[in-house]
Amino acid sequence: MTAFLSERRIKYLTNNTNIQFETPSEDFDWSMDKAGFGNYSKDERAGLESLYEQTLSTIAEKEIVKGTVVGFTEKEVVLNIGFKSDGLIAKTEFRDMPELKVGDVVEVLLENKEDALGQLVLSRKKAMSERAWENIMVSFENDEIVNGYVKTRTKGGLVVEVHGIDTFLPGSQIDTKPIKDYDVYVGQTMPFKVVKVNHAFKNVVISHKVLIEEDIEKQKSDILSKLEKGQVLEGTVKNMTSFGVFIDLGGVDGLLHITDISWGRINHPEELLKMDQQINVVVLDFDDEKKRISLGLKQLSSHPWDSLAETLVVGASVKGKIVNIADYGAFLEIAPGVEGLIHVSEMSWSQHLRSPQDFMKLGDEIEAVILTLEKEERKMSLGIKQLKADPWVAINERYPIGSRHKGVVRNMTNYGLFVELEEGVDGLVHVSDLSWTKKIKHPAEFVKKDQELEVLVLEVDLENRRLSLGHKQLDENPWDTFENIFTVGSVHEGTVLKIEDKSATIALPYGVEGYAPIKQLQREDKTVAKEDETAEFRVTEFNKENKRIVVSLTAVWKQEVVEEKKADEKKRNDDKEKATKAAKKLNESNEKSTFADVEGLAALKAQLEKKD
Numbered sequence: 206m207t208a209f210l211s212e213r214r215i216k217y218l219t220n221n222t223n224i225q226f227e228t229p230s231e232d233f234d235w236s237m238d239k240a241g242f243g244n245y246s247k248d249e250r251a252g253l254e255s256l257y258e259q260t261l262s263t264i265a266e267k268e269i270v271k272g273t274v275v276g277f278t279e280k281e282v283v284l285n286i287g288f289k290s291d292g293l294i295a296k297t298e299f300r301d302m303p304e305l306k307v308g309d310v311v312e313v314l315l316e317n318k319e320d321a322l323g324q325l326v327l328s329r330k331k332a333m334s335e336r337a338w339e340n341i342m343v344s345f346e347n348d349e350i351v352n353g354y355v356k357t358r359t360k361g362g363l364v365v366e367v368h369g370i371d372t373f374l375p376g377s378q379i380d381t382k383p384i385k386d387y388d389v390y391v392g393q394t395m396p397f398k399v400v401k402v403n404h405a406f407k408n409v410v411i412s413h414k415v416l417i418e419e420d421i422e423k424q425k426s427d428i429l430s431k432l433e434k435g436q437v438l439e440g441t442v443k444n445m446t447s448f449g450v451f452i453d454l455g456g457v458d459g460l461l462h463i464t465d466i467s468w469g470r471i472n473h474p475e476e477l478l479k480m481d482q483q484i485n486v487v488v489l490d491f492d493d494e495k496k497r498i499s500l501g502l503k504q505l506s507s508h509p510w511d512s513l514a515e516t517l518v519v520g521a522s523v524k525g526k527i528v529n530i531a532d533y534g535a536f537l538e539i540a541p542g543v544e545g546l547i548h549v550s551e552m553s554w555s556q557h558l559r560s561p562q563d564f565m566k567l568g569d570e571i572e573a574v575i576l577t578l579e580k581e582e583r584k585m586s587l588g589i590k591q592l593k594a595d596p597w598v599a600i601n602e603r604y605p606i607g608s609r610h611k612g613v614v615r616n617m618t619n620y621g622l623f624v625e626l627e628e629g630v631d632g633l634v635h636v637s638d639l640s641w642t643k644k645i646k647h648p649a650e651f652v653k654k655d656q657e658l659e660v661l662v663l664e665v666d667l668e669n670r671r672l673s674l675g676h677k678q679l680d681e682n683p684w685d686t687f688e689n690i691f692t693v694g695s696v697h698e699g700t701v702l703k704i705e706d707k708s709a710t711i712a713l714p715y716g717v718e719g720y721a722p723i724k725q726l727q728r729e730d731k732t733v734a735k736e737d738e739t740a741e742f743r744v745t746e747f748n749k750e751n752k753r754i755v756v757s758l759t760a761v762w763k764q765e766v767v768e769e770k771k772a773d774e775k776k777r778n779d780d781k782e783k784a785t786k787a788a789k790k791l792n793e794s795n796e797k798s799t800f801a802d803v804e805g806l807a808a809l810k811a812q813l814e815k816k817d
Contacts, residue, residue: 271313282295290325294328312329312336313328338407352394353396353411374397377414398415424456438500442482445473449463469540486502508542517539519578523573523575525537525544529567532560533561534552547587547589551590552589572592574588604630607662609661610660613657644718660676661676690714692747693744696761699756702736704735708720720753727759
């Protein structure tokens with residue numbers, strides 16, 4: 206060991222003419238050997254080594270230490286950190302200290318105690334970076350305000366130098382209001398707060414917005430402490446939305462809801478207000494904890510219901526504009542803030558309610574009649590059908606029983622369909638009154654919606670405003686004729702239309718449908734008839750009142766078998782009878798022949814005797 210520079214270090218320094226050294230002491234012992242020690246005894250040498258070791262500081266690598274400037278070279282600064290050798294740092298790392306001189310103390314980072322050349326490796330730049338990171342962490346953990354220099358603009362924000370390192374300021378964290386031009390902040394020194402730190406990548410995110418918000422919160426607290434309900438304040442329209450307007454009350458914002466802007470209905474605040482407009486508003490409510498303020502504008506004027514004209518009475522006609530349409534009706538505004546409901550049932554005399562959109566649309570200016578008026582409760586019901594004559598007046602004269610008319614099918618149900626004869630006059634055609642011959646389960650099987658249909662008036666119920674109509678009654682009842690055609694036992698050609706669980710529908714002549722039990726579809730060969738198959742069917746039941754015909758395919762061939770047996774038996778009986786008659790006739794013939802022979806022989810005998 207040596208208290209002086211190593212041999213290689215000495216050669217390096219002596220070759221540089223600009224290095225400055227102090228004059229050595231005159232009592233210096235120049236008789237030291239190459240190892241750096243003079244001619245000392247072992248005890249003296251041990252003592253000197255101990256003294257030397259005590260003069261050196263215990264320093265670890267990667268630590269920040271303080272160093273004293275002891276000299277300069279052309280490109281470097283020589284620093285003494287109290288170690289066995291001095292360190293060199295490039296002058297470029299001291300650009301921020303143009304007046305640096307011998308004796309100044311600076312912080313540096315010990316990178317390596319001795320490199321390949323035996324040099325002590327130091328870095329002021331890394332020391333500044335490490336110290337800056339420590340300062341950043343302290344500011345972040347203690348929520349401290351730091352000053353930063355805005356260096357340049359980058360994608361999505363700004364690059365700001367804080368404590369000697371670059372940090373990121375997002376565009377959303379510059380101000381509480383949107384910023385369009387980031388360049389205006391470049392070159393400025395501003396206060397910030399560290400809001401996010403990434404230890405792995407040593408990335409730092411800062412915010413200027415949080416400082417503004419903190420100031421706003423303080424202002425809000427001061428203003429809220431002085432607020433009172435009913436207090437009138439002056440404010441500026443700051444922002445508009447579909448649901449209301451935000452008013453700047455001088456450091457704190459309040460919400461003016463769209464329903465509190467005007468007594469009348471408006472679709473958007475821009476219909477009455479504009480940005481940056483100065484208006485007076487009244488405090489409706491406020492929440493200290495949530496720091497919310499509800500404001501009103503319409504409350505500064507009297508309610509229009511309180512100054513209604515005396516001419517507005519039940520039965521009077523009014524004009525207005527449709528401002529809202531719901532499923533159950535529409536609202537007619539006859540004056541700003543004064544509305545009446547036109548229920549859908551009061552839009553037409555028809556008993557079958559339709560959608561309000563079928564009669565009107567938003568913005569329509571129409572006339573209506575006041576049906577009810579409650580000024581204290583500020584309610585009004587209106588009607589527009591009352592502007593037309595009631596179609597049910599003298600209904601018996603226009604639609605007498607038995608008269609024929611044409612109407613449009615407006616609605617269908619399982620039990621029938623409704624035919625509109627004119628607006629407000631509908632009649633029901635029961636499903637059983639659609640056809641004489643077909644059994645219809647649903648009206649859709651017979652007619653379509655909005656189709657024209659001819660009907661006959663069967664019944665008029667003026668009190669309940671009901672008409673009973675029929676369609677099949679336009680023709681005579683064919684079942685009077687069918688009674689003589691489809692007699693029990695008669696056979697007719699039929700087609701199987703549909704087969705269900707227990708029965709099948711059979712299409713018979715003249716458009717009549719019959720029914721056959723499933724077991725009555727069996728043929729003589731045990732096979733069963735299928736859908737769309739045509740065969741002979743025998744009528745087994747005819748019910749005129751219920752319009753029901755029951756047929757059987759099985760009964761046809763069974764009857765044929767029965768008739769064949771009867772025919773065979775009759776033939777046998779006839780043959781037997783014929784045989785009996787023939788035998789009897791033969792016997793009679795034989796008897797006559799015998800008698801004749803006897804008589805002949807007797808005559809011959811008598812003749813012969815006479816001759817004798």
